[in-house]
Amino acid sequence: MFSFHKSSGLFATTCCGILLASMPFVASAEQAGHYGYGESATDEQIAAWDIDIRPDGMGLPEGSGSVDEGMAVYETHCASCHGSFGEGMGRYPKLAGGEGSLDQDRPEKTVGSYWPYASTLWDYIHRAMPFFAPQSLSDDQVYALTAYVLNLNYIVDGDFVANKETLPKVEMPNQDGFIWDDPRPVVNNERCMKDCKGEVTVSDSAEGKNLTPSTTGPLDEGITE
Amino acid sequence: MLGKLRRLNRDVPKVALEESERLPSAERRRFLRNGLFTAGGAMVGGALAGIAPRALAATQYPPEIPSWTRTLGAGVVTDPYGVPSPFEKEVIRRNVPWLTADKVSSISFAPLQHLKGIITPNGLFFERHHAGRPEIDPQLHRLMIHGLVERPIILSMEDLQRFPSVSQINFIECPANGGMEWRGAQLNSLQFLHGMVSCAEWTGVRLSTLLQDVGIKPEGKWLLAEGADGAAMTRSIPLEKALDDVIVAYAQNGEALRREQGYPIRLVVPGWEGNTHVKWLRRLEVGDKPWMQREETSKYTDLMADGTAHGFTWVMEAKSVITSPCPEMPLRGKGIHQIEGLAWSGRGKVKAVDVSVDGGQNWQKAQLREPVMSKSLTRFSLEWKWNGNPALLQSRVIDETGYVQPTLAQLRQVRGTNSIYHKNSIQTWQVNADGSVVNVQLS
Structure with a gap:
């Protein structure tokens, strides 16, 4: 329909429209392989794209990296945004610290204070970091960075070596801080129609706070802080 | 008429008046020379744009006859892909620079104050990118479906469009919509307070059609969706939802997805938080457990006052x-x-x-x-x-x-x-x- 492949696409649409229209609806449409489109994915193709890592370690490749090796990689590829000690820079995220802050007025959600699984660190660094050159690091470098960031958060010792055996065993401080099998608290209101509350008080107003970019004229780049 | 206008509106810029006085003959000459009107509308608009609104009104309101009634407009395919009137130029997506470190991993807001129906025009649909908007050649793009399936496959975009298609109108809302206001009133604008929601007619293939065709193994309970952008965005989705009303969409309001919305294909997960509607979709994996990816652990989890957090809070409540x-x-x-x-x-x-x-x-x-x-x-x-x-x-x-x-x-x-x-x-x-x-x- 959209000229991904103009002539054959059009043909395919017409062809299947006619086929489906002339066919009585049968249960076979629910059976595996009814359409059979596409090519079979080979093990090699799957292995190259299947990059996800689970908390139980499923997906972790061969290789390893130490905290010391990680420090060097971090200084080169990470420190310019995340700070030398994971303290963050500007609005780029803080990676370390924030322990005990989650129930405070200004919580700091870092790898150490918030992230529930160490596997997520390997997975995310590998798939999306460094920000400006994602998927450019070797598996060993990712292991090393993972070890280093865990060490910045005092979760592993300086002699820790990350690999597919050791990483799934790392217990994150906030692992039990999440509720997964329970929906968020549903906040119920009542559908009152008359005299629903005695007094109405305005507690805060956005007027005069100078945080709102202009919504007329060209894009407003003015308010950056 | 123009003489009268000049008497009534002495403050009209002289240049603009001279422009409009020249109009009819200029248009006529162009017509005679080209034999076709191609730029008439643009000429009128351009010439009149310099006149102060009050003076302009006097030339267009009754009892005057508007200039656009006395000239020919632009011909067909003047804009082969149509664009809004220049008078609508302020109706655009906008961003809040102080919210994010850069524009590559950032968000823009739909101008809800100007939208008149339930469908968000494709060029105004809010944007949320984690590593910018990739430029993907659909002929080279592939969707891999694998994991706990009988027949792992790789689909071209042409393959995908051979499957039976469905269309459904669904909103997509970023769960952070309005998130700047938890502590107090900050932004004084509908666009910035609520513009992380948009709505479109999505056309594509039901995920249930695709998954049934590859055959889900009995132990399959979860699905991982992954994007082809530089963030390789991933989310775990329970199969129950995936087989319910989720689609792999290739069209938005009747045309191919916009690049900002995941061209050539994205997931549409009706009613669930925007982050699960993985754009630039390249891979679907069936598994027996959730993957606990960055976007469902460190982000998109809701921290409560006591320091605990709720995860998998997928549904966008009313x-x-x-x-x-x-x-x-x-x-x-x-x-x-x-x-x-x-x-x-x-x-x-x-x-x-x-x-x-x-x-x-x-x-x-x-x-x-x-x-x-x-x-x-x-x-x-x-x-x-x-x-x-x-x-x-x-x-x-x-x-x-x-x-x-x-x-x-x-x-x-x-x-x-x-x-x-x-x-x-x-x-x-x-x-x-x-x-x-x-x-x-x-x-």
């Missing part, structure tokens, strides 16, 4: 907002006004919307405007005679499950102020005596 009036669209004088707005629910249809003009003391039932569809934006309106006194406008949606949209105070009581996500509370607009409208919060 929400509504008055779009007219709003800070960008103040009231122009006393009298009868149509209070209008949008309501939606991730759990199904909007059942009713109530409107209050006194900060929630008393409510009136608003009219719903057709069509009212499940997990879609729905319009509502209420006629209101404004007496010129200050007022506090609110809307409150009730969805088909009976859920009633909460107040901000109710939300804060249960969730504290650190959740960031899923702030679906009632919005209060303060109408001042001069008709201006301000974002306020009530205690």
